[in-house]
Amino acid sequence: MTTTKPLTPQQIQFFNEEGYLIAPDVFDPADLxxxxxxxxxxxxxxxxxxxxxxxxxxxxxxxxxxxxxxxxxxxxxxxxxxxxxxxxGRNSGGFRAPEMFDVIAHPKLLAKVESLLGTGEIVASSVYRLRPKLPNIGRGVVPWHQDSGYFAPSCDEHLIITCWVPLVDATVENGCMEILPRTHRGRVVVHHRGGNAGFLVIKDEDLPDDPGRAIPAACPRGGAVFMTNRTPHCSTPNHSDHVRWSIDLRYQSAAAPSNVAAWPAAINADGRADTAFYEQGNIACFPPEADFLVHSRANPDAVTNYAEFVRRRETYDRIKTGFAPIRDWPTLV
Ligand SMILES: O=C(O)CCC(=O)C(=O)O
The missing domain is CATH 1.10.40 (Ribonucleotide Reductase Protein R1; domain 1)
Structure with a gap:
């Protein structure tokens, strides 16, 4: 039986020291x-x-x-x-449905996130993804990266927690993630564009440690893998006969940069918003998608509901241009 209890002090210490935590019992399988x-x-x-x-x-x-x-x-x-x-979904991996939102905003998960962030004022970062990794198909194999490789440099020093939630038991055979422990306190290392399936990639020689020291992040259904935005990780091919279904969700303190307050006054026919919007919007860690307030102890009424979540996501989907490049990474040669 899982609960809305926070993580234990030992789990929090492990996360802080290792840069990741595999918690096997966040959800009851029935919650998913x-x-x-x-x-x-x-x-x-x-x-x-x-x-x-x-x-x-x-x-x-x-x-x-x-x-x-x-x-x-x-x-x-x-x-x-x-x-x-x-x-x-269009433009992103952002599968939208009340059932998806209910997992993103699930009290059992948010209780764990709160204990890692150290605050009850939590913004769900704009980047959440559904990953159906199919057997023996290369496109689901994600090369080495830090999530900060995708975020604005202004967010490097902020904690953005990735919660990786498998919808089936994630194993080495079906392509769970690999994580390089104890490397998350370093800087964001150089990434290259043009990795497998268009993902960013850290070359082995640029990783902060020997990739041979990576640990497989196997995790049962009902569990979650928590990582920081500077924890290098990748994922491996699915050699099983079934789909490795997972979602990855991200959370940050409401005090970290976000676009929660950024809203376009109008969107023109070219899919551009007003200039003021881009100036506000570019303070977000990942400006092209909508962040939203998912938990607040100070002001619970301000928490985003499903209808508002959809409105925010759809509005950002309609804005196609105008964001400054997030990071100027070189291309693989
Ligand atoms: O699900 C995977 O295979 C990779 C996930 C990942 O790289 C991420 O969540 O940043």
């Missing part, structure tokens, strides 16, 4: 069931559309959530990619 069901329904929706268009002959309806998308992809890469695009 609504999201798994919603994802299964979204797959079904796209499968029906592909079938109606005459593109898909075998819907694999007999298979469970863990296996179905893998079989669809095996039959046809085009159909598999179409389902992935349907799930991952």
């Amino acid at each position: 069931e609504p999201l798994r069901r919603e994802l299964a329904a979204a797959i079904e929706e796209k499968v029906c559309a592909l079938k109606a268009d005459g593109k898909l002959a075998h819907p694999h309806a007999e298979l469970d959530f863990n296996h179905r998308l893998a079989a669809i992809y095996r039959d046809s890469k085009d159909n598999g990619e179409a389902v992935l695009r349907h799930l991952e």
